Amino acid sequence: MLTKINCNLCGADNYEVLFKTYSGDLSVGADSLEMTDRSINIPVRIVRCRKCGLVYTNPRPPFDCLASDDVTLESGSYLEEERGARFGAKAILKKLKEFKKAQEKLLAIGFGVGFFMDEAKRSGWEVHGVEFSKPVVAFAKERFGLENLIEGPFEHSIFPGNYFDFILLKDIVDHLEDPKKALIEIRRILRPSGVLYLNTPNIDSTISRLLKARWWGIKHAHIFYFTPRTLSKMLDVTGFVHMASRPYARVYSVKYWLEKMEFYNRDLFRVFSFLKRTKIALKTLRVNLWDRIEVFARKSRRLEYLEEMECLNVAVEKKRMKVVVVLPAYNAARTLGRTVADIPKDVVDEIILVDDHSSDDTVLAAHKLGLKVYVHEKNRGYGANQKTCYKKALELGADIAVMVHPDYQYDPRVIPELIEPILKGQADAVFGSRMMKRGALEGGMPIWKHNANILLTALENVALGTYLTEYHSGFRAYSAKYLKSVSFMLDSDGFIFDTEIIVQGLLKNMRIEEVPIRTRYFDEASMIKFWPSVCYGFGILSTLAKHCLHYYGVWRFKQFS
Numbered sequence: 001m002l003t004k005i006n007c008n009l010c011g012a013d014n015y016e017v018l019f020k021t022y023s024g025d026l027s028v029g030a031d032s033l034e035m036t037d038r039s040i041n042i043p044v045r046i047v048r049c050r051k052c053g054l055v056y057t058n059p060r061p062p063f064d065c066l067a068s069d070d071v072t073l074e075s076g077s078y079l080e081e082e083r084g085a086r087f088g089a090k091a092i093l094k095k096l097k098e099f100k101k102a103q104e105k106l107l108a109i110g111f112g113v114g115f116f117m118d119e120a121k122r123s124g125w126e127v128h129g130v131e132f133s134k135p136v137v138a139f140a141k142e143r144f145g146l147e148n149l150i151e152g153p154f155e156h157s158i159f160p161g162n163y164f165d166f167i168l169l170k171d172i173v174d175h176l177e178d179p180k181k182a183l184i185e186i187r188r189i190l191r192p193s194g195v196l197y198l199n200t201p202n203i204d205s206t207i208s209r210l211l212k213a214r215w216w217g218i219k220h221a222h223i224f225y226f227t228p229r230t231l232s233k234m235l236d237v238t239g240f241v242h243m244a245s246r247p248y249a250r251v252y253s254v255k256y257w258l259e260k261m262e263f264y265n266r267d268l269f270r271v272f273s274f275l276k277r278t279k280i281a282l283k284t285l286r287v288n289l290w291d292r293i294e295v296f297a298r299k300s301r302r303l304e305y306l307e308e309m310e311c312l313n314v315a316v317e318k319k320r321m322k323v324v325v326v327l328p329a330y331n332a333a334r335t336l337g338r339t340v341a342d343i344p345k346d347v348v349d350e351i352i353l354v355d356d357h358s359s360d361d362t363v364l365a366a367h368k369l370g371l372k373v374y375v376h377e378k379n380r381g382y383g384a385n386q387k388t389c390y391k392k393a394l395e396l397g398a399d400i401a402v403m404v405h406p407d408y409q410y411d412p413r414v415i416p417e418l419i420e421p422i423l424k425g426q427a428d429a430v431f432g433s434r435m436m437k438r439g440a441l442e443g444g445m446p447i448w449k450h451n452a453n454i455l456l457t458a459l460e461n462v463a464l465g466t467y468l469t470e471y472h473s474g475f476r477a478y479s480a481k482y483l484k485s486v487s488f489m490l491d492s493d494g495f496i497f498d499t500e501i502i503v504q505g506l507l508k509n510m511r512i513e514e515v516p517i518r519t520r521y522f523d524e525a526s527m528i529k530f531w532p533s534v535c536y537g538f539g540i541l542s543t544l545a546k547h548c549l550h551y552y553g554v555w556r557f558k559q560f561s
């Protein structure tokens with residue numbers, strides 16, 4: 001009857017017991033308190049994962065025993081709470097406007113979503129819904145004329161990928177059999193620019209700590225209990241980025257609050273019980289006990305969140321990885337010293353410089369700094385320079401190669417953050433992005449270039465099916481695995497190299513992550529000017545076209561195989 005379950009968040013089977021009910025075998029020797037939900041006489045034990053802190057019911061009773069005591073249609077209170085439900089719905093829709101201007105497809109999942117759907121429909125959304133309760137579905141269909149309302153558990157409904165602009169998980173995530181799986185499914189059906197809303201009781205709140213097992217949030221129907229920390233971890237591993245959260249005020253009738261009071265404090269209830277027979281009982285009361293979490297989230301830019309989740313369960317490899325910094329240099333004598341001085345030597349094992357036949361004293365300066373130097377006999381271009389860099393880094397046994405431009409434009413002090421996802425096994429390449437958080441404009445990038453960059457990036461994302469914010473960063477870390485699985489030696493000797501190596505990696509299912517960086521300054525002299533930029537743009541377009549031909553099997557390019 002009872003099923004033993006592992007932690008839904010981290011997979012561990014290592015927990016401490018928080019509360020137990022009196023009844024059943026589990027209560028033997030229990031020093032626990034009685035739980036609020038006394039109607040169901042099944043033993044329940046609530047535990048906290050020692051590894052990640054997630055609180056959950058373990059072992060778990062069968063699902064049909066977990067009837068909810070949330071507001072139901074049968075009890076009549078569903079209708080009495082209409083005003084409160086509408087008030088709450090309006091508040092959510094209003095807040096949503098801060099993140100999402102367009103109102104297109106919306107999916108509401110949870111208990112009593114009918115009122116929410118009706119409010120959303122009135123404000124212009126195309127509403128879809130999934131509702132567990134059959135009578136509620138029938139009622140909402142009849143009363144509000146809602147067509148797209150499906151009865152049953154959300155997990156069983158099938159929606160197309162990238163379909164919804166907004167998904168609402170109202171009072172439901174704590175009831176789900178497998179919240180992690182459900183959130184991954186939600187990520188699949190949410191559009192890249194979509195927004196997820198969810199709310200749940202906060203077991204870390206003051207009132208929960210005070211009332212312990214008597215806190216209203218503890219009930220049989222809740223099989224998961226989140227804290228702001230475990231919820232944000234859950235969103236993180238399922239591929240969401242948390243945008244805003246706030247304590248959630250609940251809106252119910254005075255009658256409802258009085259009934260709650262009756263349970264918690266009978267004496268206090270007796271004083272106020274006369275209100276129940278007056279008109280005041282039907283008035284709505286907004287109460288914020290600061291014990292709920294409400295979160296708005298969007299899809300993260302990560303490409304491969306699933307593998308990343310698996311990595312969470314694997315202990316980080318203890319063996320230290322060899323980090324080699326490569327400096328593709330061309331006339332960098334003036335800035336080389338400052339760049340090298342800022343490289344954090346405690347995380348970097350070796351620094352190599354490849355000189356692309358500079359006309360200044362770059363080679364001399366590099367030797368003085370004690371770097372390993374490789375010299376091109378003639379000027380061969382930026383891509384060719386990187387080829388030598390990565391080839392030499394691999395020969396030196398690098399596990400990670402970090403490219404830093406020696407023109408002092410990028411800040412090498414960020415290297416630890418840049419290589420962290422690779423060290424943790426969460427990514428195969430990490431790019432410092434100047435386009436996240438407006439870093440480029442603050443760094444002095446001309447606006448035309450900034451906008452052209454955004455346009456080109458959008459095109460690249462569409463063509464390659466990725467969410468990168470920048471394809472032209474000169475500050476990148478590649479794992480040896482990445483460099484060994486792509487034929488970078490076949491790439492262009494010019495600037496297009498940077499794009500080609502990304503396309504190759506994506507075709508090999510490499511995981512690319514970005515971290516935001518700022519540039520110190522934007523030196524036009526060392527960067528490409530307008531007309532060469534235009535040629536560069538066309539070069540990228542042709543690379544994208546080649547990618548499409550290769551991807552759809554029209555023409556196989558050796559470079560991408």
Ligand SMILES: [Zn+2]
Nearest residue numbers: 007010049052
């Ligand atoms: Zn855990």
